[in-house]
Amino acid sequence: MKVTIREVAEAANVSRGTVDRALNHRPGVNPQVAERIIKIADELGYKPDMAARTLANKRYTKTIGVILCSEGNPFFNDVINGVNNALEEMGHFGIQNIVRKIKGFDADLLLKEIDGLLAEKISGLVITPVNSPNVAQKIQELEDANIPVVTINTDISSVKHLAYVGCDYITSGCVAGELLGMMSNGFEEHVALIIGSSMVMAQEQRLRGIKKTLKRDYSNITVEAVIENDDDDQKSYEQVKALLKEKPELTTICFASAGVEGGIKAVRESECGRKLRIITYDLTDIVRENLKSGVVSATICQEPFRQGFLGVEILGRYLLYGTKPKESTVKTHIFIATKYNL
Amino acid sequence: MKVTIREVAEAANVSRGTVDRALNHRPGVNPQVAERIIKIADELGYKPDMAARTLANKRYTKTIGVILCSEGNPFFNDVINGVNNALEEMGHFGIQNIVRKIKGFDADLLLKEIDGLLAEKISGLVITPVNSPNVAQKIQELEDANIPVVTINTDISSVKHLAYVGCDYITSGCVAGELLGMMSNGFEEHVALIIGSSMVMAQEQRLRGIKKTLKRDYSNITVEAVIENDDDDQKSYEQVKALLKEKPELTTICFASAGVEGGIKAVRESECGRKLRIITYDLTDIVRENLKSGVVSATICQEPFRQGFLGVEILGRYLLYGTKPKESTVKTHIFIATKYNL
DNA sequence: CTGAAAGCGCTTACAG
DNA sequence: CTGAAAGCGCTTACAG
Known part of the structure; x- marks a missing residue:
């Protein structure tokens, strides 16, 4: 027994x-x-027995800190839902939480918020880090002070920490390349790739994955342009507008980041007879709408809810039971969604 | 506080x-x-406080029964992994388990196993039911006796039970239809659909979803044949072989069920110059291999691990805390995988 | 370095 | 219908 x-x-x-x-x-x-x-x-x-352990530890309550670079970025809505769900669960086990949201991937702001949470005596941190040396150093300090850190959605390099939960961005690019290839059906295609900024590691990696796959397996597809819109809709609008004028042979546009709304507006306005195929990343309300109406053909998702949920859960389990995930990199699935499987 | x-x-x-x-x-x-x-x-x-509740209930241990129609069906491997993971977790909270696996969707065998588990005094049941009246009646009896039932992967109609965890098969068909459409790139295509048996509700629904989507949105695609292979590889081999001889215009084959190995063998043997596109459902080892080698273009998945995991977890939480899921139908995601996102 | 004991929050058999 | 009390299994402050 x-x-x-x-x-x-x-x-x-x-x-x-x-x-x-x-x-x-x-x-x-x-x-x-x-x-x-x-x-x-x-x-x-x-x-x-986990329940007994948890109960006994109630006398020494712990607090999870969460910092998300999510303000004004609709992609993060589902990440936040995941975080909140997991925090609620942890609440049943007596773990408190403090959540801070900041606008943009701003290293200085991030550092300030981390210090703020340290002052509140958090026992662990879940964060969407900026991949910069000073943030890396701060995270190192936390780990050294026995405050475990879990990164979600985007990782920080050169610091060992409890876990990273998010997708593999190069693979995510390969999937887009493969999708473009499948959709070409072997015929000649001309695509434009729109990213936010090649200075953001995730986007640079996606771009690399797409190009690599097209080059290797789909010589019938030509990349006509790579455009950086700084994730800004207005800019995206103007750039796509100019692009369509300049490259009448274009058959497909792939949005690897934000600025989808502006870009689609430009496509709509200039559409005179020809039908451009559009593929995107992630599943924001804008994308969902345009998938349903057939403007966007497919989108490549990365399980944002799960990124938030697992990030908090992994930290919580570590604080409660001392269990670490098997791998410190927990990859979320990448998958292709159409209008039917949102 | x-x-x-x-x-x-x-x-x-x-x-x-x-x-x-x-x-x-x-x-x-x-x-x-x-x-x-x-x-x-x-x-x-x-x-x-869940921990306290769990601990207090230790004195009155409960047992989860699991019956899976999984024997000899590789699709279920991941379902089983999910079940086992969740059972292990439940173990930490003092819930025992008994797992039985049977071969085929055999109603009589299923009923016998249910009675066996009842004799073992299970407190709840997770099951892949056969959708037949006598099984429905038995499940009704369990629910009436306050033994909650969760169905996974495939549901049973006309009996209210704690939950169903699985995909929506009609949608799953629509996704295949959309995928075929996307891959046609507007050109004329001739497809054959291979299913196991139209007597199985899930497969009939998938077929319906595919046909509906093609008919509505892709008039460039003609369904040349619908074949039932009884999920048998030998039969599948022979049928596909005959099909390829008979329909030289075929461009795509979609396997909506098992028998992929046999079918692909037939395609391989007869390939003389033309390149057939193949799409499949689920992610068995055979499919994974053929995706990697480029023989299969894409496969449509339904989160088997999660079906097993959530099924057990939902039942466990109900037994431990009395919490029911918000919706009694918990849909698992349907998504498209390529060689890159397995 | 080790033990006895209190306590985490909830549940239920038992007594009234 | 209600209360007092024991107990679920683990943890740690305290005493030795």
């Missing part, structure tokens, strides 16, 4: 406190005794 | 036991008192 700490204690002829200390590698146990206890626990097949 | 049952009891001037009984609608409380307690708890913002 069920093996509890009590059975282990009896078998080892020590108190339950000592078993607990030994099994959880807490200080203050004779190493020999500890080793013996661990062995006995193992033989008995002892598995800690 | 944190409101516990104790605070509610003090505010209401009753014992904690009475608060518990009132809040959980257990019998044996004066209705007026109960109402007052519920109101006070609400005002105080009382939220039950």
Whole structure:
């Protein structure tokens, strides 16, 4: 039957406190005794009871801090939903939370918010980091101070942290390339790729994935232009407008980032007879609308809800039970959605 | 701060036991008192602590029964993984389990297994049901006896039960239709649809979804044949072989069920110059291999892992905390995968 | 370094 | 119908 700490204690002829200390590698146990206890626990097949552990830890409540660069960016709506759902669940287990949202991927603001949360004594942090050295250094400091950090949606390089939950952006580019290829049906196609900025790692990676795949497998597809719209709809509008005038042979536009609304407006206005195919990334309200009406053919998604949810859940489990995910990189799925599978 | 049952009891001037009984609608409380307690708890913002609840319930252990029609069907591998993962989690919360796997969607076998699990005193059941009247009746009996039932992957009609976790098969067909449409790039295409059996509701629905979408939006695509292979590879091989001889104009084959291996073998053998496009459903090892090698262009997935995982989790949460899912139908996502996003 | 004991919040068998 | 109390399994402050 069920093996509890009590059975282990009896078998080892020590108190339950000592078993607990030994099994959880807490200080203050004779190493020999500890080793013996661990062995006995193992033989008995002892598995800690999460509910009891959680309950006992209620006396020493922990707080999860969350910082999202989400303000004014509709993509993050689903990430936020995921975060909130997981935080609510953690609430049932007595974990508190503080959430901060900032506008843009602004390193200085981010650092200020991190310090703010540290002042509030958070026990762990979930964050969409800016991939800059000073942010990396700050995250290193947190990890060193035993405050685990989980990055979501976008990662930070060169700092070991508890986990990253998000998609692989190069693969995400390859999928777009493959999709463009499939949709060409072997015929000649001329595509334009619209990104936000090649200075953002995720977007540069996507671009790379697309180009690589087209080059390798679809010589019938020519990339006519790569445009950076700074994720700005007005700019996107003007650029796409100019592009369509300049390149009448264009058959497809792929939006690898934001600025979809402006871009589509330009396409709509200039459409005179020919039908441009549009593919996008992610599933914002704008994209959803345009998929339904047939303006956008397909969009490539990355499970934003799950990014938020898992990010918080992984941190929460670590704080509650000390369990780490098997891999520190948790990839969310990339998949293609059409009007039918939103 | 944190409101516990104790605070509610003090505010209401009753014992904690009475608060518990009132809040959980257990019998044996004066209705007026109960109402007052519920109101006070609400005002105080009382939220039950799941860990404590779980721990307290340890004394009255529950067992989840699982019956899967999965034997010899590789699609179910991921469903099984999901089931096992969730069962392990439930184990931490003191819920036991009994799992039975049977071969084929065989109603009589299924009924026998259900009775077997009932004899083992299961508290709830997760099942891939056969949609037949006698199975429906048996599930009704379980629900009446307060043994909640969750169906996964395929549902049973006309019986109210705790939940169904799986995809919407008509939509799943529409997605294939849309995919075929996208891949045609407006050119004339001739497709064959291969299903297992139109007697299986899921497959009949998929077929319907595909045909509907093609008819409405893609008049350039002609369905040349619909073939039933009984999910048998040998049969599939022979039928596809004959088909290819008979219909040299064929450009695409869509496998809406099993028998992919046999079908692909036939395609391979007969390929003389022309390149047939193949699309499939789900992500078995065979499909994965053929996607990677470029033989299969795309496959339409339905989150099998999640079907298993959520099915068990929903039942477990109901048994532990009495919480029901918001909707009794929990749809898993349908998405398109290419060689890059497996 | 080790043990005895209190406590986390909820549930239910038992007594009244 | 209601209350007092034991107990679920683990953790840690305290005493030794």
